[in-house]
Amino acid sequence: MIKEPDTLMLIGFMGAGKTTVGREIARQHHSKFLDLDREIERAAGMSIAQIFKEHDEDYFRRIETQVLSQAQTFNGVVATGGGVVERAQNREILKNSPATLVYLHGNLESTISRLLAEGQRPLLQEKSTADFFQLWEARDPKYQEVANFTVETVGKTPQRIAAEIVALFSANEDELAFLALRSQIDAFDRQLFDIISKRMEVVLAVANYKKKVGMSVSQPTRMSNMRAALKVDYAQNPNISDEFIDELMTILLETAMKREDEEMQRG
Ligand code: S3P
Numbered sequence: 001m002i003k004e005p006d007t008l009m010l011i012g013f014m015g016a017g018k019t020t021v022g023r024e025i026a027r028q029h030h031s032k033f034l035d036l037d038r039e040i041e042r043a044a045g046m047s048i049a050q051i052f053k054e055h056d057e058d059y060f061r062r063i064e065t066q067v068l069s070q071a072q073t074f075n076g077v078v079a080t081g082g083g084v085v086e087r088a089q090n091r092e093i094l095k096n097s098p099a100t101l102v103y104l105h106g107n108l109e110s111t112i113s114r115l116l117a118e119g120q121r122p123l124l125q126e127k128s129t130a131d132f133f134q135l136w137e138a139r140d141p142k143y144q145e146v147a148n149f150t151v152e153t154v155g156k157t158p159q160r161i162a163a164e165i166v167a168l169f170s171a172n173e174d175e176l177a178f179l180a181l182r183s184q185i186d187a188f189d190r191q192l193f194d195i196i197s198k199r200m201e202v203v204l205a206v207a208n209y210k211k212k213v214g215m216s217v218s219q220p221t222r223m224s225n226m227r228a229a230l231k232v233d234y235a236q237n238p239n240i241s242d243e244f245i246d247e248l249m250t251i252l253l254e255t256a257m258k259r260e261d262e263e264m265q266r267g
Pocket of ligand 1: 015018
C-alpha cells in the first residue's frame with residue numbers, strides 16, 4: 001500500500017524528468033525536495049561532469065551509494081540519478097528502503113528529446129546511439145525490480161505526472177494496479193492527440209499544395225480509398241472494427257477539411 005510516505009523517491013532513466021517532477025510534487029504537496037546528484041556534487045566538492053573527468057564512473061558510483069544511504073530517511077521528495085540502480089548494493093538499499101519508490105517510465109523518444117533540450121550528461125556524451133539504447137533496455141528491469149509503483153510519463157506535463165503521484169497517497173492497495181493502468185491510458189491519449197496534431201500540420205501543407213495547383217479541398221475518391229485500405233490492413237485486428245475506422249476517419253476528415261478551408265480563406 002502506498003501511504004503518504006515520509007520519503008518519496010523518484011527513479012528512472014536520465015531525462016525521465018525526476019528532478020522537475022520531484023520539485024513539482026514538493027510544491028503541490030508542501031514538502032521538501034532533495035536531488036541526489038546535487039548531494040553527490042556537494043560530497044565530492046565538484047560538478048558531476050568534473051567527477052567523471054577527473055575520476056571515473058566507479059568513483060562517482062561509490063559516492064552515490066553513500067549519499068543514497070543517507071537519503072533513506074529524508075523527510076520529503078528525493079530525485080535519484082538515472083544510474084542509481086546500476087550497483088547491486090544500491091538495489092538492495094532501495095528494496096529495503098522505508099521510502100516509497102516511484103518509477104518514472106518514458107520511452108526512448110521522450111527521453112532523448114528531454115535530454116537534447118536539457119543539455120548533456122557525461123554518460124550521454126561518451127555513448128553511441130546503440131550503447132545508449134542498450135543502457136536504456138538494460139536498466140528498465142532494474143527500475144521495475146525496486147519500484148513500488150510505475151508512472152507512465154510519455155506526453156504528460158510535469159504537473160500532471162506530479163498530480164498522478166500525489167493521488168497515489170490516498171489510494172488503497174486494490175486501487176494501485178488500476179491507477180497504474182490508468183496512468184498508461186492517459187499517456188496513450190496524449191500520444192494520440194500529439195499524432196493528430198502532427199497529422200493536421202501535414203493536412204495544412206496539403207491544403208497549401210492544393211491551393212497552388214487549383215485542386216478542390218474535397219477528394220471523395222481518395223477518401224473512400226483511404227477507408228477501404230485501412231479496413232484491409234486492420235482486417236485481422238479484433239480491436240479495430242470497420243465501424244470504428246469509419247467513425248474515426250469521418251471525424252478526422254471532417255476536422256481536417258474544416259481546418260483546410262479556414263487556411264485557404266486566410267489566404
Ligand atoms: C547518470 C545519470 C545522471 C547522473 C550521472 C549518471 C546515469 O542523473 O547521476 O550523470 O548513470 O544515468 P540524471 O538521471 O538526473 O540525469
